[in-house]
Amino acid sequence: GNELVEPGETPGPGQIRDSNRFSLLAALQEAGAETVWDGHGPDDEDALREVLLERIAESDVVITSGGVSMGDLDLIKPILSDIAEVHFRRLCMKPGKPFNFATVGTTLIFSLPGNPVSALVGFEVFLRPALRALQGAAEIDRPRVNVMVDHVVRPSDRIEYQRAVVRFDQSDQLVATTTGVQASSRLASLIGANALVTVPAGTEALPGGSRFEALLMGPLRSHDDRRDTT
Template structure:
């Protein structure tokens, strides 16, 4: 084991270096049923007025308001999607359903609750005015109107709007493919019972899930032994099929930590150490136009460094204008002690206690203890320092889930 020669960078310095290498991925066309969560790459405009003609906003009777409240002879029934009639004359009315187009000669709809019909004649209990209960042509959208702008994340409402104007195939930014490799002689698949000195592979499973949660396309590279040739081949296979490659483990300074030397031979390492807790050995490199992140092997370190450094990259590559978690101020419910030289991300549960956001940690903040991640909805950020922080101290936090 020998000391690292890589400079110890701050979190801000590391994030700035990483950001300088992010590129938004090319545009692709997808069908609406594949567009949920994607980011629109171009502005979308309505091609026609909506509705394309005046329609009834209620069930009732289409009338000419100039006839006042006089009785009318009912000459037709109009339904949404049904046949249209030529029109109505003075003294006539048409029974009409919500969404049906108004017949010519009418300019108002009287709600059925304000009428009584008998023997084909309808009487009104109200005096109609022009435009009553009528949705005019183009009231919702006009032809050429911009309805969604580039950079919009497509949720269910946006997809419904696109469907309503016939935009069934839309331009979005491509999802990055992200390949994940677990490393270590001691790592075994999660479905195997580990022997003495071995551990189940939770890191790769967790990363594949986190990648999918971030909207990217996960690719498993399996588990590689602590062997230079094997790890090199797996990493190169990852670059051949993915935009980003992640590894877990093997990035520290031990004799079996091989990832950094491999990346030095394949590309350029930009970050080799970060003043962050957990996750100090985090590695960031580029190989051509591909990105590489070497994440530490402890499970919590893996997930925290993914959350802080990798997830924002995957969102930015997909065109998201905001790629970071919501950052809020919280009040510590318990005292804590800062690390003297590293920014610490403590796992916590944040609650609204009636007038402020209160943060309680999830117990022992040990990088091997996955239970500290379970149930957490925030990472509270404790900047370096030497003085204890009492309960009631205010600190920033990244919200990783809904408030408890």
């Protein structure tokens, strides 16, 4: 979108710094993918269509971020309706409800939300295993472990992937500590996180000591590792 500016530039009115491109590039590199192009798409439907068609022609997988919600300039959705077979547009999950998956021939198109956390969580849960499978990797999925939370968990009406730090306690149990406010726009909730705690949909708050499955994104911490997580 035209509202994005490079890191280091001062955003003007209605502008924001581009964080998704760089965080997704790092995630792609870690997943073993080769990136052939990265850049901004314009807020013009015809020009953006041409950019997408060029990328589709040269790529096995096309990944976009933003433009899949309900705004007047969310152009990815109508363009994909014209040029691709759209398999789904939304997911019953939090964060990351707007999420398009489409195909053009053998090219896969994943359209992630624009919110930074939503984009990275969607990448971890869906894109990373898909990319690993396409590479024929021996290890496709991240490890999943059973953890005890040390804080109150408040479920939502959708399955939720909450960012957390998982460490061994003094009795060698795996304990998960929240990284703070879990808003989808709060990129800081991913800083220091080594896990996504999977919280099923529900209506009742769950006390500390409750157990959940967690998807590990990084090494487990030791009980005396108290790096700031907020």
